[in-house]
Amino acid sequence: MRRGVGIALILFLLTPWVRAGTSDITLEFWTISLRPFFTDYITELIRTYERQNPGVRVRWVDQPVDAVGQKLLASLAAGTPPDVVNLNVPMAAELAQQEGLRALDGLLRPEDRTRYFDGMLRSFRIRGQIYGLPWYVAPPVVAYNVEVWRRAGLDPDRPPRTTDELIAYARRIKDRTGLYGFMPNVNGTNLLQRFQEAGLPVLEKGRAVFHSPHHVRELQKWVQLFQQDYFPEDTLRRGYLGATERYTAGQLGMLITGPQFLLRVRHDNLAVYHRTRVGPYPLDRGQVIHAPLMGLSVPRTTRHPREAVRFALYVTDDRNQLAFCRIVTIFPTARAAARDPFFTQIPPNPTPEDRARILDARQLPLARDLTVVVPHQGELMKAFRDNIEAAFFGRKTPQQALEDAVRYWNARL
Numbered sequence: 063m064r065r066g067v068g069i070a071l072i073l074f075l076l077t078p079w080v081r082a083g084t085s086d087i088t089l090e091f092w093t094i095s096l097r098p099f100f101t102d103y104i105t106e107l108i109r110t111y112e113r114q115n116p117g118v119r120v121r122w123v124d125q126p127v128d129a130v131g132q133k134l135l136a137s138l139a140a141g142t143p144p145d146v147v148n149l150n151v152p153m154a155a156e157l158a159q160q161e162g163l164r165a166l167d168g169l170l171r172p173e174d175r176t177r178y179f180d181g182m183l184r185s186f187r188i189r190g191q192i193y194g195l196p197w198y199v200a201p202p203v204v205a206y207n208v209e210v211w212r213r214a215g216l217d218p219d220r221p222p223r224t225t226d227e228l229i230a231y232a233r234r235i236k237d238r239t240g241l242y243g244f245m246p247n248v249n250g251t252n253l254l255q256r257f258q259e260a261g262l263p264v265l266e267k268g269r270a271v272f273h274s275p276h277h278v279r280e281l282q283k284w285v286q287l288f289q290q291d292y293f294p295e296d297t298l299r300r301g302y303l304g305a306t307e308r309y310t311a312g313q314l315g316m317l318i319t320g321p322q323f324l325l326r327v328r329h330d331n332l333a334v335y336h337r338t339r340v341g342p343y344p345l346d347r348g349q350v351i352h353a354p355l356m357g358l359s360v361p362r363t364t365r366h367p368r369e370a371v372r373f374a375l376y377v378t379d380d381r382n383q384l385a386f387c388r389i390v391t392i393f394p395t396a397r398a399a400a401r402d403p404f405f406t407q408i409p410p411n412p413t414p415e416d417r418a419r420i421l422d423a424r425q426l427p428l429a430r431d432l433t434v435v436v437p438h439q440g441e442l443m444k445a446f447r448d449n450i451e452a453a454f455f456g457r458k459t460p461q462q463a464l465e466d467a468v469r470y471w472n473a474r475l
Contacts, residue, residue, distance in 0.1 A: 087366055088119045089373055090144040097124040103389060111376055118369060138162050143361035145370040149194060151185050154359050155435035158193040164362045165191035169371040182395045185355050185431040194357035195374050196395030198386065200320040201353040201429045202343050203418045209337045210315040214238045221341025228344040229287065235315040236292050243315040245297040245305035248284045251443050253450055255432040261348035264434050270471035273464040281453060281460040288454050298454055310334060321418035322391040340418045342425060353429035391415065393422055400426050438474050445470040
């Protein structure tokens with residue numbers, strides 16, 4: 063430990079841009095809703111950094127998730143932004159398009175880039191430049207009720223590996239038990255992510271292209287399942303919340319979820335928890351998994367861009383990510399952290415959470431944040447959502463719904 067700190071200090075002193083002057087500066091670091099549960103972790107993280115970097119102080123400000131966007135815009139307008147800010151991909155993309163963030167490409171060394179999973183770093187590549195460093199992620203798994211599966215004649219040791227198998231299992235559960243097999247994540251704008259997981263593009267050269275015959279067949283597949291009553295109506299109205307409630311009540315065969323949800327099952331219904339197993343996220347033709355991603359960005363008007371990037375690299379390094387993952391059910395964006403035995407070795411008498419941790423870690427190379435970010439975001443997403451709902455409820459054909467949505471998008475893009 064002492065030797066490691068010593069090496070870090072030597073590297074610090076030898077780095078040209080650090081020698082250029084980091085004495086007596088204060089970096090303001092914004093996180094999102096980490097107090098009070100992770101106060102000890104963040105406080106120790108900062109304390110260690112300050113010990114390793116004499117002359118640098120870090121002021122930590124934790125913002126509530128529903129206010130961080132407005133507060134950041136206000137601070138940018140006032141010329142008092144934080145130096146490092148925790149943002150998800152949609153937030154970072156929107157601010158980058160508004161010229162509120164600094165592109166990090168010129169501030170990163172090649173070895174800085176390769177420490178992260180490529181897909182996650184690319185999630186922060188906006189208009190060809192990097193606007194954030196990946197911090198943590200929570201890819202989904204499929205949780206399933208083995209009692210429901212046995213009633214349906216399914217083998218609990220063979221979870222679905224593909225989207226087609228997932229659908230076949232859901233049909234069988236409904237046909238043989240009367241319970242719904244799943245509530246697929248196709249409500250609202252989630253279908254844009256489904257398209258990408260199916261290997262279908264959403265935008266090409268800045269134009270909407272999600273109305274090809276392949277896209278129409280993809281939407282038609284889900285519309286038919288809905289109209290044939292293979293997933294319930296509240297899938298479209300309540301989405302993930304409705305799915306978690308049905309699963310916890312023992313009324314759903316499978317649930318696509320983050321591993322952290324298993325803790326809720328254990329808390330709310332221990333009997334269902336004991337019947338729960340987990341499998342890997344079923345893949346589609348795109349061989350990619352949508353996983354909401356958190357990162358660290360640097361506002362454009364920070365007075366200390368190099369020091370801010372250096373601190374962001376420290377927060378997201380292998381050791382600090384691993385320490386964070388050990389205290390909360392999240393996953394690292396750094397390749398080396400994901401190779402730790404914590405993510406590769408199943409302990410004796412594993413819980414569903416233990417199994418989910420190992421399964422999710424194996425799929426990290428496929429994880430990306432597939433959120434589509436476009437100008438006039440709210441308006442275009444509403445147009446997409448309205449058209450998709452029209453298709454599900456029979457007011458438009460899938461082809462007409464997608465063509466209308468694409469026409470609307472391209473008139474505004």
